[in-house]
Amino acid sequence: MDFGGGDEIRFERTGRAGIVTLTRPKALNALTHNMVLALSRGLKAWEHDREVALVVVRAEGRAFSAGGDIMNVYESRNTGSPPVQFFADEYRLNAHVQRYAKPYLSLIDGIVMGGGVGISFHGSHRVLTENAQFAMPEVGIGFFPDVGGSHLLPDLGSHFGMYLALTGNRIRYGDALWSGLATHTIAAEGITGLLQRLCETGEAEAVLRSYFQAAKRETDRDTLEAIARHFAKPTLEDVLESLQAEAGSSEFAAKTLATILSRSPTSLFVAFRQVRAGLTMSMEDCMRMEFRILNRMLAGHDFYEGIRAVLVDKGSTPVWQPSRIADVDPADIDRYFEPLGDRELVL
Numbered sequence: 001m002d003f004g005g006g007d008e009i010r011f012e013r014t015g016r017a018g019i020v021t022l023t024r025p026k027a028l029n030a031l032t033h034n035m036v037l038a039l040s041r042g043l044k045a046w047e048h049d050r051e052v053a054l055v056v057v058r059a060e061g062r063a064f065s066a067g068g069d070i071m072n073v074y075e076s077r078n079t080g081s082p083p084v085q086f087f088a089d090e091y092r093l094n095a096h097v098q099r100y101a102k103p104y105l106s107l108i109d110g111i112v113m114g115g116g117v118g119i120s121f122h123g124s125h126r127v128l129t130e131n132a133q134f135a136m137p138e139v140g141i142g143f144f145p146d147v148g149g150s151h152l153l154p155d156l157g158s159h160f161g162m163y164l165a166l167t168g169n170r171i172r173y174g175d176a177l178w179s180g181l182a183t184h185t186i187a188a189e190g191i192t193g194l195l196q197r198l199c200e201t202g203e204a205e206a207v208l209r210s211y212f213q214a215a216k217r218e219t220d221r222d223t224l225e226a227i228a229r230h231f232a233k234p235t236l237e238d239v240l241e242s243l244q245a246e247a248g249s250s251e252f253a254a255k256t257l258a259t260i261l262s263r264s265p266t267s268l269f270v271a272f273r274q275v276r277a278g279l280t281m282s283m284e285d286c287m288r289m290e291f292r293i294l295n296r297m298l299a300g301h302d303f304y305e306g307i308r309a310v311l312v313d314k315g316s317t318p319v320w321q322p323s324r325i326a327d328v329d330p331a332d333i334d335r336y337f338e339p340l341g342d343r344e345l346v347l
Contacts, residue, residue: 004037004038008023008038009038010023013049013052015199016200016202017052017198017202018046019058019195019199020056020058021058021060022058029060031115032069033085033086036090039119043093053202054104055100055105056105057105057107058107062110064106064107064108064109064111065116065120068086068114068115068147071311072086074308074311084295084298087294088291090115091287091291094119094122097119098123098148103204105125105127105208106127107194108128108134109128109132109191111133113136113137114136114137117134117148117152118146118148119147121152122148124204126184127183127194128173128177128182128186129173129188130215135164135168135169135170136164139167139271140264141264141303141306141318142264142303142304142305142307143306144293145165145274146293148283148290149275149290150274150278150289151281151283155180158224158227159228160228163231166239168263177214178219184212185213185214194211226252230242230256237325239272240261261325265328266332267302269328270293270297270333277337291344291345292344293336301321302321305318305319
């Protein structure tokens with residue numbers, strides 16, 4: 001089946017299932033605009049196809065999807081035409097996945113970050129293997145946890161979502177299951193059989209139950225209690241003060257504080273505010289909020305600087321503006337959330 005994805009994304013209808021396969025393994029299946037548009041078309045067609053009982057999204061290679069194709073963002077800076085339309089279409093796709101009318105299963109057997117999270121974790125069934133690694137590392141490149149991060153992260157128990165947003169740290173499948181990010185964990189060797197049964201039956205719940213293998217939580221209880229204690233604070237400054245107060249006696253506090261302080265100060269303030277705001281917002285309102293933030297990020301400094309340091313001059317230290325938490329003007333953060341007028345995201 002061809003929904004215009006070329007050699008970047010493949011669509012097949014097998015038995016009762018519509019199967020989507022991301023096919024850019026050398027690029028860690030980073031999402032392109034072409035892939036986003038093709039997936040949108042495929043999902044719309046299958047949503048109204050009576051022969052398709054459920055949709056399965058998987059990927060070739062060692063990554064499910066390591067994010068969006070952000071080098072295109074970096075290169076656009078010199079053209080004066082940032083790829084706003086790519087993000088608009090991506091955010092619309094994220095919202096569609098969240099409200100999809102049929103079971104939507106993501107089979108995640110490797111790295112999943114950023115844009116990859118947006119096309120998987122808003123679906124009804126998030127299936128992770130022991131090879132899966134989840135992260136929303138955007139604050140490390142001067143960006144923010146977008147693709148619905150403001151809807152996904154606040155729902156995680158004990159302020160775990162705020163911890164992931166502000167650190168960008170990776171977690172494995174046990175923590176994903178414990179926190180509610182994953183709905184099921186299975187052994188990687190069971191993927192082929194699972195997929196075959198899904199195609200044969202068109203039944204998501206019964207088949208997943210038969211393959212489910214509960215993964216043990218990787219993060220110990222003391223650390224989880226520390227996360228809940230520190231990241232429950234009402235302001236970003238309070239979180240940092242709480243970590244600082246224990247840094248001398250707690251390896252976790254010291255390491256976590258150092259990690260956060262290496263991130264973009266502007267991104268930290270934006271991420272903190274969006275995660276707290278998202279707790280009481282619908283997915284659609286979260287996507288509109290994120291689109292407002294996105295437009296301001298594309299007009300700023302830190303996102304491009306983060307991409308330069310991580311992907312262009314690999315391994316270099318980004319020079320954030322401003323460089324210190326104390327130098328961030330609250331009025332500047334407010335502007336990231338202001339309405340866009342006639343440029344608002346239409347879902």
